[in-house]
Amino acid sequence: MSTLSQFSLKFRDRSFVPLLQGGMGVNISTAELALAVARCGGIGHISDAMSPHVHDLEFGSKLQNEKLQKFRDYQNKFPKPGLSWDTSVVREANRRYVAQTMQRRQGDGAIFINIMEKLTMGAPDETIKARLYGALDGGIDGITPSASLHIGTLPLIADHPRFKEVLIGIIVSSARALKVFLRTAKRVGRLPDYVIVEGPLAGGHLGFGLDWPEHSLETITSEVIKLLRESSLGIPVIPAGGIFTGEDAALVLESGAAAVQVATRFTISKESGLPSNVKQKYITSHEEDVVVNMTSPTGYPMRMLKSSPSMTSNIRPNCEALGYILDGKGACQYHDAYEQTGVDEKGRKLPVTDKMCICYHFMKFNCYTCGHNVFRLKDTTYKLSESEFYLPDAEEIFSSYLDGSEIIAPSREAVSEVFAGPVAS
Numbered sequence: 001m002s003t004l005s006q007f008s009l010k011f012r013d014r015s016f017v018p019l020l021q022g023g024m025g026v027n028i029s030t031a032e033l034a035l036a037v038a039r040c041g042g043i044g045h046i047s048d049a050m051s052p053h054v055h056d057l058e059f060g061s062k063l064q065n066e067k068l069q070k071f072r073d074y075q076n077k078f079p080k081p082g083l084s085w086d087t088s089v090v091r092e093a094n095r096r097y098v099a100q101t102m103q104r105r106q107g108d109g110a111i112f113i114n115i116m117e118k119l120t121m122g123a124p125d126e127t128i129k130a131r132l133y134g135a136l137d138g139g140i141d142g143i144t145p146s147a148s149l150h151i152g153t154l155p156l157i158a159d160h161p162r163f164k165e166v167l168i169g170i171i172v173s174s175a176r177a178l179k180v181f182l183r184t185a186k187r188v189g190r191l192p193d194y195v196i197v198e199g200p201l202a203g204g205h206l207g208f209g210l211d212w213p214e215h216s217l218e219t220i221t222s223e224v225i226k227l228l229r230e231s232s233l234g235i236p237v238i239p240a241g242g243i244f245t246g247e248d249a250a251l252v253l254e255s256g257a258a259a260v261q262v263a264t265r266f267t268i269s270k271e272s273g274l275p276s277n278v279k280q281k282y283i284t285s286h287e288e289d290v291v292v293n294m295t296s297p298t299g300y301p302m303r304m305l306k307s308s309p310s311m312t313s314n315i316r317p318n319c320e321a322l323g324y325i326l327d328g329k330g331a332c333q334y335h336d337a338y339e340q341t342g343v344d345e346k347g348r349k350l351p352v353t354d355k356m357c358i359c360y361h362f363m364k365f366n367c368y369t370c371g372h373n374v375f376r377l378k379d380t381t382y383k384l385s386e387s388e389f390y391l392p393d394a395e396e397i398f399s400s401y402l403d404g405s406e407i408i409a410p411s412r413e414a415v416s417e418v419f420a421g422p423v424a425s
């Protein structure tokens with residue numbers, strides 16, 4: 001049986017460990033996590049989801065508050081045409097965050113950025129262009145567009161001086177979606193450097209309908225490989241979704257893929273941005289606690305734990321400060337759900353259960369999005385006490401994928417460090 005360490009992923013003249021840590025917004029895949037993966041020789045993704053918010057946290061700015069002051073008058077209006085992010089603010093937020101991350105990069109790996117098209121920010125084309133330009137200006141190694149077909153994305157950045165130099169990929173959940181992307185790519189003379197195939201067991205938003213159980217990562221991957229072969233395109237294919245162990249990863253590479261992308265295993269890493277108590281919820285979850293529902297106002301299904309506070313909240317829309325999902329007309333599906341939800345006998349708003357205010361709840365880590373295999377995380381670590389599990393660091397998780405071991409066995413040193421004393425033999 002082979003192991004991941006026997007393979008490598010090649011981009012132009014560089015070789016990488018064929019393991020990508022997927023983007024996890026909002027700031028679950030922190031710069032610290034991506035940097036740790038890059039130090040190990042793999043590819044770590046940061047995410048630019050709600051980057052002005054992340055910029056406020058990282059640099060002590062008040063970008064969201066300034067926007068709130070500017071658009072205060074919109075508070076009781078639905079929809080909110082004209083409420084959008086200033087593109088120069090967005091571009092600079094991405095540039096500075098990326099530049100700071102890139103300055104800290106060490107090792108042989110790379111840092112990519114995950115850019116979701118569905119974060120339309122009140123001005124879809126203008127703000128995605130600003131986000132892409134900011135990332136390119138900041139020196140990012142690679143861009144992974146996700147959450148939509150990205151038909152217009154490449155032409156938006158074709159004029160940037162780094163357009164040919166930066167690595168560019170695409171996330172698809174079908175060969176059909178890839179065909180659509182390839183058509184524009186050919187038009188701008190810039191084919192993708194890699195294709196990530198995200199299957200139905202992934203975390204975050206899914207590129208399927210509620211019929212997701214009828215799809216399989218293996219089938220879609222082989223359809224994508226066939227399409228590329230028939231088109232004589234030697235683009236590396238990288239499956240994602242449910243690849244949980246080193247053994248899973250090695251099998252995927254043996255079957256013709258160039259690398260794997262994983263995320264759920266890293267959610268509980270020390271470097272992940274999730275609060276510690278949420279990491280413990282992930283570890284102690286059971287399979288029946290996981291649901292795929294339509295509460296995201298993007299219109300895509302999303303996988304999460306049923307205990308997510310976002311599913312029973314009645315928060316009023318916070319678009320004046322946030323507004324990351326507003327479309328070009330100032331609308332968001334949460335507005336309708338909020339307005340249509342009634343009040344109790346004391347006049348208090350009832351929980352809004354159809355949709356969530358995704359900006360607010362992601363900012364607060366109240367939506368516990370996860371891959372299907374989240375319930376297996378408990379097998380990757382060990383108990384410190386009745387209510388607490390050990391949180392591995394990113395390097396431990398990375399190594400367990402590499403050496404083909406079933407799952408992380410805690411090292412004696414790690415245990416001894418946790419208990420601040422030597423372990424009895």
Ligand SMILES: Cc1cc2nc3c(=O)[nH]c(=O)nc-3n(C[C@H](O)[C@H](O)[C@H](O)COP(=O)(O)O)c2cc1C
Binds near residue numbers: 023263372
């Ligand atoms: C907590 C979490 C958040 C995620 N957020 C995003 C995201 O913001 N954008 C995206 O393209 N994919 C997102 N994903 C998908 C991952 O990048 C990845 O492709 C997928 O989850 C891999 O499957 P695995 O989690 O079973 O390893 C997320 C996944 C998780 C677990």
